Amino acid sequence: MRFLPVDLLFVIIFLGLAGGLIYATRLGVLPRRSLPALLGALVGGMGIVVWKDRQARAAHARILELERELAAGRERLERLEKDHDATRREVTAARARYDDEVRAARARIAALQGASEEERRRIEAMTTEEIFAWARTHPF
DSSP states (O other): OOSSOHHHHHHHHHHHHHHHHHHHHHHTSSOTTHHHHHHHHHHHHHHHHHHHHHHHHHHHHHHHHHHHHHHHHHHHHHHHHHHHHHHHHHHHHHHHHHHHHHHHHHHHHHHHTOOOHHHHHHHHHOOHHHHHHHHHHSOO
16 A cells, blocks of 8 residues: 555655765765765666656556457457347348249249149259249249
């Protein structure tokens, strides 16, 4: 559980360390010439930590964005699959109606022509185009 944001925590730590270095230099524990180098290293280290933290936040935000896009893509895919299934059922029903019409047309042709056994075989052997061509010239 965090009480402070990470950036603010780093600033407080940095200020504390910088204050400690300045205090140690004033006491004579550290030479005065090393103070700028130590503070520069400290600033560089804190900068790297802050940069990595921001990169991690940006990566996490990108992951969340990609997950939302993936969820939207899944929803779209499910919707398309449902539409595809409905279309497939419609095509199957249309084929069944078409086959029924062809069978009915063959039966009508057989009934109109007297339907001897030989004629029935000839009518059954007719292609769909021949049946509809015959139906155009002979109204039912």
